[in-house]
Each structure stands twice: as C-alpha cells, then as structure tokens.
Amino acid sequence: MRKIQNREWLPGALIPKESELAAQYGVARATVNRALQSLAATGLLERRRRAGTRVAQHPARHAQLRIPIVRQEIEAQGRAYGYRLLRQQTDSAPGEADGFFGDIAKGKIIHVVALHLADNDAYIFEDRWISTVAIAAAAEADFAKVSANEWLVNNVPISTGKIAFVADIASPDIAKVFACKTGSPVLCAARKTWHDGAPVTYVRQTFHPGYRLEMDI
Amino acid sequence: MRKIQNREWLPGALIPKESELAAQYGVARATVNRALQSLAATGLLERRRRAGTRVAQHPARHAQLRIPIVRQEIEAQGRAYGYRLLRQQTDSAPGEADGFFGDIAKGKIIHVVALHLADNDAYIFEDRWISTVAIAAAAEADFAKVSANEWLVNNVPISTGKIAFVADIASPDIAKVFACKTGSPVLCAARKTWHDGAPVTYVRQTFHPGYRLEMDI
DNA sequence: GAGTGGTCTAGACCACTGT
DNA sequence: CAGTGGTCTAGACCACTCC
Numbered sequence: 001m002r003k004i005q006n007r008e009w010l011p012g013a014l015i016p017k018e019s020e021l022a023a024q025y026g027v028a029r030a031t032v033n034r035a036l037q038s039l040a041a042t043g044l045l046e047r048r049r050r051a052g053t054r055v056a057q058h059p060a061r062h063a064q065l066r067i068p069i070v071r072q073e074i075e076a077q078g079r080a081y082g083y084r085l086l087r088q089q090t091d092s093a094p095g096e097a098d099g100f101f102g103d104i105a106k107g108k109i110i111h112v113v114a115l116h117l118a119d120n121d122a123y124i125f126e127d128r129w130i131s132t133v134a135i136a137a138a139a140e141a142d143f144a145k146v147s148a149n150e151w152l153v154n155n156v157p158i159s160t161g162k163i164a165f166v167a168d169i170a171s172p173d174i175a176k177v178f179a180c181k182t183g184s185p186v187l188c189a190a191r192k193t194w195h196d197g198a199p200v201t202y203v204r205q206t207f208h209p210g211y212r213l214e215m216d217i
Numbered sequence: 218m219r220k221i222q223n224r225e226w227l228p229g230a231l232i233p234k235e236s237e238l239a240a241q242y243g244v245a246r247a248t249v250n251r252a253l254q255s256l257a258a259t260g261l262l263e264r265r266r267r268a269g270t271r272v273a274q275h276p277a278r279h280a281q282l283r284i285p286i287v288r289q290e291i292e293a294q295g296r297a298y299g300y301r302l303l304r305q306q307t308d309s310a311p312g313e314a315d316g317f318f319g320d321i322a323k324g325k326i327i328h329v330v331a332l333h334l335a336d337n338d339a340y341i342f343e344d345r346w347i348s349t350v351a352i353a354a355a356a357e358a359d360f361a362k363v364s365a366n367e368w369l370v371n372n373v374p375i376s377t378g379k380i381a382f383v384a385d386i387a388s389p390d391i392a393k394v395f396a397c398k399t400g401s402p403v404l405c406a407a408r409k410t411w412h413d414g415a416p417v418t419y420v421r422q423t424f425h426p427g428y429r430l431e432m433d434i
Numbered sequence: 435g436a437g438t439g440g441t442c443t444a445g446a447c448c449a450c451t452g453t
Numbered sequence: 454c455a456g457t458g459g460t461c462t463a464g465a466c467c468a469c470t471c472c
C-alpha cells in the first residue's frame with residue numbers, strides 16, 4: 001500500500017510476484033498472499049493467475065456500506081427508538097416493485113405501512129410488501145408489536161438482496177409525516193430480498209429530510 | 218453459512234470454536250479461520266477473542282458499493298462519455314465543505330465546475346475544490362482537456378476519504394443543465410479525500426434526475 | 435506447457451479480554 | 454490468567470490461463 005501511495009508502483013504497473021515479495025520482505029508467501037488479496041479486495045490491485053498482479057488503473061477504493069438496522073442506527077445516536085404501525089392489510093404487489101413478486105396472487109401479499117421514530121420525531125417512513133408464499137408465518141404475524149424489519153430478521157433465513165437509493169420529493173402524505181413542506185427532497189431506499197430464489201419482501205423506505213447516507217472509502 | 222441460513226445456528230448463538238470446527242470438518246484450523254473471517258467480513262458473524270464467535274444478532278449483510286468512476290460507468294452502459302469544463306478559478310473554500318480545508322488560504326484552492334455527459338446528455342454535474350497545498354501540480358493542470366477526476370487519479374497518491382449521499386432539489390442552474398424543472402429531486406454525493414492527513418479535494422456531484430444508486434447486499 | 439495466483443496443512447506463538 | 458481468535462511459517466499441490 002505504501003508503494004502504491006508513494007507512486008513507486010504506478011497505476012497499471014505489474015508488481016513483483018508473490019514469491020519475490022516474500023523474499024524481499026523476509027516473510028512467507030502465504031503472508032504476502034493475504035496482504036495482496038486484502039489490497040485486491042479494496043480495489044487497489046487486480047490479480048489474475050499467470051498474468052500476475054497489477055496496480056489498478058483507477059485505484060478508487062470500494063466503499064462499504066453497513067445497511068442501517070433502523071433501531072440500532074437511532075440508538076447509536078443516543079436517541080430513543082420508536083415504531084408505529086400505520087396500516088397492515090393484504091394487498092396486491094405494488095406497481096413500482098416492477099415484477100418483483102411475479103405472479104403471486106393478490107391475497108398472498110401483506111402490505112405494511114409503518115414509521116420509525118427517533119425521540120418521537122419521524123425518522124423513516126416505510127412501505128413494505130411481504131410474500132406469504134415464501135414466508136407462511138408472516139400471515140399470522142402482528143406487526144403492531146414488532147417492526148416488520150425485526151420480525152423478518154428473527155424469523156426468516158438469511159437471504160440475498162439488492163438495494164437502490166434514489167432522490168424523491170415529499171408527497172403531501174410524506175410531508176405530513178415528517179412535518180415538512182410538500183416537495184422537500186427526501187432520500188429513498190428501495191430494497192428487494194430473496195430467499196432460495198423466491199421473493200420475500202420489497203421495502204421502500206423514505207428517510208427524513210436532510211438525512212445523510214455516509215460511508216468510508 | 219449453510220448452518221446460519223438453515224437456522225441451525227440462530228442469531229446470537231455462540232458457535233463452536235475454531236479448533237472444534239476444524240476437527241468436525243476435518244480441515245486445518247487456518248482454513249476454518251479464513252472461512253469464519255470471511256463470514257465475519259460480510260456481517261454474518263461477530264468474533265471476539267476469548268469470547269468466541271457468534272451469529273450476528275441482525276445478520277443483515279454489508280453492501281459493497283463500487284464508487285463509480287464516471288467515465289467507466291457511462292461506457293459500461295454503452296454510451297459515449299463526454300466531459301465539459303464549465304469554470305476553473307482559484308477560490309476560497311466553500312461553506313458547505315464545513316471546515317474541510319481548515320485554514321488554507323483563499324488563493325490556494327482551485328474551484329472546478331464541470332459536467333459529465335452520456336451521449337451528450339448531462340449525466341453528472343460536478344463542483345470540485347482542490348487544494349494546491351497538498352497537490353502543488355494541480356495549480357498548473359488544465360482541466361479543460363482531462364477531467365479533474367481522471368487527472369487526480371493519475372497524479373495524486375491514493376488517499377482515504379468519506380462519501381455522503383443526500384437528496385436535494387434542482388436549483389435553477391442545475392435544472393438548466395439537466396433540462397429539468399427547478400425543484401426536481403436529484404441525488405447528490407459529497408466526497409472528501411485526504412492524503413497523509415492533508416485535505417486534497419472536496420467534490421459535490423449532482424446526478425441527473427432519476428439516477429439510481431444500486432448495490433448488492 | 436509453464437508460470438502465476440489460490441488454497442490447504444500442521445504447527446507455532448502472540449494479543450487480547452473475559453472470568 | 455487461561456482461553457479464544459489473530460497471525461505467521463514452510464511446504465505442498467492445484468487451477469487457471471497466457472504465451
């Protein structure tokens with residue numbers, strides 16, 4: 001890393017092979033290997049068998065985002081977490097989910113609208129659709145007591161997912177929730193999760209106006 | 218991972234120690250160690266010396282965001298990348314950078330305003346401040362030919378940074394650039410980078426309306 | 435086909451931290 | 454202060470892929 005930062009090894013340059021570095025630094029090759037793999041994971045190096053290891057052409061590093069678990073995020077700020085269920089009903093898949101739920105029947109999807117609070121201030125407004133096909137137990141869950149977020153974490157096996165962040169403006173309903181003007185800019189996250197290839201839940205979270213999504217590079 | 222997904226090991230549970238797993242699976246402890254470290258890196262496990270390894274209470278996995286290199290992102294979509302310098306001048310630090318540049322004198326900061334284009338459509342509007350204290354060569358650079366982004370990548374040692382995403386609304390100027398209405402919601406990224414503890418550059422990028430920042434979980 | 439990185443092993447010592 | 458994970462070593466074999 002020092003040699004890359006000092007530009008001794010320029011972007012695109014081929015660096016010595018593992019065995020040479022091991023000899024130069026007087027360490028075992030396994031140690032060199034772990035170091036180089038670690039740098040490759042952050043995007044500083046590109047490695048290919050037989051072709052060797054090169055300094056990345058665009059050594060922008062990868063950023064890691066810890067997906068915010070709402071309760072933890074709020075409590076980490078020293079604020080009191082609150083949760084309020086606004087609506088829970090069976091529903092059809094939302095148009096914006098864009099085919100996520102495939103042809104799952106109307107009665108098989110639960111629609112939960114809820115609000116996460118920090119010290120009684122609205123923090124995140126959440127629209128969530130849960131498939132009872134993938135998660136049969138969800139049909140009997142009472143999301144008034146436990147947030148759907150936490151219920152799913154505690155009852156559903158780990159799944160894969162995709163998340164997208166977009167900017168939106170507060171609709172009149174959202175503006176009322178956050179006590180802001182209609183048209184205020186708000187950050188939204190749309191998240192889809194699957195388990196075993198089956199759609200589990202689609203969530204659209206609207207963060208309070210002024211929210212900053214921060215991460216390290 | 219299978220045992221966590223099948224809920225054999227529940228969230229919060231203490232799992233066997235490395236040496237036991239090594240015996241169970243008939244592999245070396247170093248192999249178990251690498252596997253567990255890998256799962257810990259994705260957020261599925263939490264490990265502490267002496268305390269052992271536990272399944273994470275909220276096993277939401279970490280999302281990795283590849284910071285978009287603008288040219289690559291656009292070309293990956295099969296669109297032609299374009300760059301236009303709108304303004305370049307020495308300037309003082311912007312108020313929004315919030316003390317990032319410390320007490321660096323007014324004449325020591327270059328302010329570059331530029332536009333990244335995809336097939337001649339405005340894609341990202343960029344306001345960038347570069348410290349010539351950290352990067353003396355920047356004073357002579359001509360950002361009309363090369364984007365500041367690429368110039369920095371090719372001339373500045375790798376640095377650390379922070380990035381924040383916020384939602385904003387298009388100002389009249391921004392709206393003109395993107396040919397959208399004033400007040401349209403736009404996603405913005407504010408990025409600070411340091412080298413050797415010294416501030417290097419502060420960038421505020423405004424993405425075109427409708428931009429989605431996507432990542433995998 | 436040869437050379438590179440990928441991965442594993444068996445063993446060792448160390449650092450941290452909970453009891 | 455004992456037990457856990459963290460890290461290193463020396464050696465080996467394998468998989469891939471470029472020439």
